[in-house]
Amino acid sequence: MNFLVLGQPYFLPFLNKVNKIFTVGFYDYNNIKLKKAVYKIDYILSLIDWKPDLIFLGDDSFPITYIGLEKVEIPTVWYAVDSHIHPWHLFYANIFDIVLFAQKQFLEVEFKYSYPNIKKWFPLYCNPEVHKKLNLRKEFDLCFVGTLNPKLNKPRVELMNKIKSKLENFYCGEGEFVEIFNKSLIVLNQSANNDINFRTFEAMACGSLLLNERIAGNGFNELFKENYHLICYEKGNVDEIVEKVKFYKKNLDKAREIAENGYKYVIENHSIKNRAEQFRNLIEFLNFPALVEKRIKNIKEINFHLKMAYLCASESYKFYPELSNLYQVLASEL
Numbered sequence: 001m002n003f004l005v006l007g008q009p010y011f012l013p014f015l016n017k018v019n020k021i022f023t024v025g026f027y028d029y030n031n032i033k034l035k036k037a038v039y040k041i042d043y044i045l046s047l048i049d050w051k052p053d054l055i056f057l058g059d060d061s062f063p064i065t066y067i068g069l070e071k072v073e074i075p076t077v078w079y080a081v082d083s084h085i086h087p088w089h090l091f092y093a094n095i096f097d098i099v100l101f102a103q104k105q106f107l108e109v110e111f112k113y114s115y116p117n118i119k120k121w122f123p124l125y126c127n128p129e130v131h132k133k134l135n136l137r138k139e140f141d142l143c144f145v146g147t148l149n150p151k152l153n154k155p156r157v158e159l160m161n162k163i164k165s166k167l168e169n170f171y172c173g174e175g176e177f178v179e180i181f182n183k184s185l186i187v188l189n190q191s192a193n194n195d196i197n198f199r200t201f202e203a204m205a206c207g208s209l210l211l212n213e214r215i216a217g218n219g220f221n222e223l224f225k226e227n228y229h230l231i232c233y234e235k236g237n238v239d240e241i242v243e244k245v246k247f248y249k250k251n252l253d254k255a256r257e258i259a260e261n262g263y264k265y266v267i268e269n270h271s272i273k274n275r276a277e278q279f280r281n282l283i284e285f286l287n288f289p290a291l292v293e294k295r296i297k298n299i300k301e302i303n304f305h306l307k308m309a310y311l312c313a314s315e316s317y318k319f320y321p322e323l324s325n326l327y328q329v330l331a332s333e334l
Helices: 041-046 089-095 154-166 178-182 198-205 238-250 252-269 272-283 288-297 299-316 321-332
Strands: 002-007 020-025 054-058 076-080 098-101 118-121 140-145 170-173 184-189 209-213 231-233
Touching (some): 002 041, 076 089, 154 170, 154 238, 178 198, 184 238, 198 209, 209 238, 231 238, 288 299, 299 321
Parallel strands (some): 002 020, 002 054, 076 098, 140 170, 140 184
16 A cells, blocks of 8 residues: 655654555655645645555644545545544544544544544554663653643653652653663653553663553553553642652662563563554454545535634644644634
8 A cells, every 4th residue: 555644744654564655744755845824635636646544644833734524535544643632523523534533532432423434442562672781870860851841741740840849860851762771760640631651661671660640531550550560649648749759769679570560561562663562453353435435525514623623623733823824713614
């Protein structure tokens, strides 16, 4: 199969028996790099001289970027990663033939007007070629590496500041994390909105003990066993975080045992290669012409969902008036 990838390819490069994976997007690694804007899918297709067997939209947490995907007579797949911070995702999920939700809770939402396309839970993962043990000396009792912008996640910044006031040997920063994770006895994870993020899998793949915010539902207990693969704390509970760091610092054998359990588990079950294999198993025997025919036949119903997605996105991005107004216009045309 020949894949046209919009956004990030995620696990697709690890698929076997794929003739071509051609990427279009805003990154230096894309085969065609675009300026950040909104594009009609017909224009994107005009940039290539071959017809894709499948269009894969890899969610990069940008606004709605490609217009007209609901009408293309090519199978479409969307990997929706950041639905926990983008309310328009639940409407937008109805314009594709297949939607893969990284967060299970969005499969569990009772959405009255949901179009019956294929929706699957597809958790995030680690890449053992990148996220791996480096066998470095433990320099930090606890670390956190991630976005520390109070405009994006104020509770996270407040939590980190409180931890700093109570724990001396705490590394907190942004940027590259594999080495820092390896240098830390415990890696702290805080979620943006009850999500199971990449950091969950990446930290365990680096071989350190993961101290994860306790997630309510969302498939967390289906994926992980607390105090076996990882340890947990109640959201925002600084005292519990400090207490567990002190406990496992005194009980290094137990810390290493849990860390090793988590490491083996994610490497064997939640790697990028695992996800690629699961994706291939999903699409291998699907009748894509029938899925496309069904979507085109039900375009009026799908346009309703798309209109709601545009209106919701218009509200979400009202701090970008030009973009917000564009979504209002697109909604009015449906």
